[in-house]
Structure formats: C-alpha cells, structure tokens
Amino acid sequence: MKNNINEPSGIQADDCPSVDGLRMTRQRSEVYKVLMDHRDHPTAGEVFERAKENMPTISLATVYNCLEALVQHGAVRQVNFERESSRYCPNLTEHGHFHDEESGEIIDVPLKKGAMLSDLLELPEGAQIDNLEITLRGTIAE
C-alpha cells in the first residue's frame, strides 16, 4: 500500500480516543471517523463507500476487519435488524433502535434514566447480562 501521508499512527483524541488496547491504524481511524461523521447507522458496505472518498485504496475486507475490531473493543456497537445487513452505531450509551418503516430511518431510543430492565422483564434467576439489544419497528404518526 502506498502510504504518502506523514502521520503518526497514534490518533488525535478528536478522531478516536485511543481505544483501550486497540492499535489505531489509518484504516481503523477512517472507519471510526465515518461512523462519527454522520451517525446514521450505516452498513459495512455503506461505510466502505464513504471511507473510499478519503482513502480510495481501502478494501471492503478491511472495513469488516476494522468494524469488528472496533466492536470488540467497545468503541462502536453492531446493530441488527432482522435479517438485514448489520449496521454500526457509535453511540455507546445504553439505547435501543427504532426503525421507521416509512422513512427507513433508524432512530436511537435512549433508555430512561434510572429505569431498570428488571422492571420490565421477568429475567431468569441469576442472569448476568452481557449484551442487550432492543429493536423496534413501526411508524411515526404526524
């Protein structure tokens, strides 16, 4: 790969706050920036298209690799709607996703402060929850 940008691999805090233990390569930083830029839950393919604008040599496999690395280090969340392509979301606060069937838009749905999941759900005895996904599909009345 031609690397003509004279840039250290440690990234400005603004771009990506050096995710714990994750080496910040130019590609990972670009992928992360794409997600931060418009926070609209793009698919890997969409991230690829956007990343190519700044970094024409990036490959789709790398985008997948970067997304996986970012997800595993907790810098980004992976969101699944039924059988569609995974989407990626840089919002790390606990939240669900509302999929507007009319506009196609995906809207972050924050958990109410202080709300306990166990108020809503009859969880199994002793359950330790590592991951929670709440997805909603519907419409918005005008």
Next chain:
Amino acid sequence: MKNNINEPSGIQADDCPSVDGLRMTRQRSEVYKVLMDHRDHPTAGEVFERAKENMPTISLATVYNCLEALVQHGAVRQVNFERESSRYCPNLTEHGHFHDEESGEIIDVPLKKGAMLSDLLELPEGAQIDNLEITLRGTIAE
C-alpha cells in the same frame, strides 16, 4: 409429489388452530407441529431435519415458505440473534429472549404484567410500534 396419506387439509384444532386466512397444508401443519413439539427455538435447518422424520419428502424451500407464511400470519415468531440463522418460536405472548452463552440455550423472557415499554424507553414522539424485539446475551450464575 406422492401423496399417499388420506387426510383432509383442514387440520385438527390441536395441531394448528386454523390460522386466520392461512390455508393449512400438510406441510405447514407439520412445520407448525415441529415448533410446538419442542419449543426450543430451532433454526429453519433444524425444523427441516425434524419435519423430515414424519414427512421425508418435505423440502427445505418448503420449510422456509411455511415458516414465512406462519410468521406473516402471526402464528409464530421469528427470532434473530446477531448474525446467526433465524430461529422460530411459537410463543405468542410478548416476550424477549435470553441467550445463555454457556449452555447455548435460549430462554423466553416474559414481559412483566402491566409493565409499559414507555417506562423504560424514551420513545420518539408519536411512535406506533408494530414489532418489538428484545434479545439478551449472558450467563446464569449458579
């Protein structure tokens, strides 16, 4: 297809309570029975394997068709865990799913009676919810 079983296509209430507007074929009824028999959230492939025991000529495409028909008519729910194969669930009460990472088991998690989703989530103004999916991943402490 060889059809050597002399059986009307209308199904016993016990097998499948004539889902509104859905013609109950032998295959759909078999697929539904598989789901009712062990309620363990099988994948389409697993449903296929089980259905073949009683109906060796059934095809995988038909299993997919039947599952889709049953889902669309609300007789069965489709459950997705991340990128895994879809799973199918005949429990029609509102509930989520807990995926035990140790045993691999999937456990239905009932919504508490009277609990409102809007107590937990900051829903968008005017949201009409057609579909809600709550999935949890974790472990169970002994």
Next chain:
DNA sequence: AGCACTTTTTAGAATAATTCTAATTATTGA
C-alpha cells in the same frame, strides 16, 4: 538505521443462509 517479529491490510476465493425460478402437484370452487 537495520533487522526480526508481529499485526494489519488486501484482493479474491469460499461459505452459508436465504431467496428465487420454473416446473410439478395440490387445492378450491364453479
């Protein structure tokens, strides 16, 4: 800087769940 070592990136091939296609079979209702 030079060198050995590890990690990442890359293009393209492979995989696997699901959907599609077109032909056959079953079902319905006149």
Next chain:
DNA sequence: TCAATAATTAGAATTATTCTAAAAAGTGCT
C-alpha cells in the same frame, strides 16, 4: 370434472460475511 389459483419442490442464484495467503506496515531492539 374442469379451470383457476396456490403451494411444493429441486436446484440455481444471490448476498452478506468470512477466510486465505501474500504483501505491507508497524514495533522494538541494538
């Protein structure tokens, strides 16, 4: 019984994602 519609089937096609193996980049030591 016949025509019309719907469902089933085998196998091909699709598509998101993962894998592979080679090249490139990064790291750390002297």
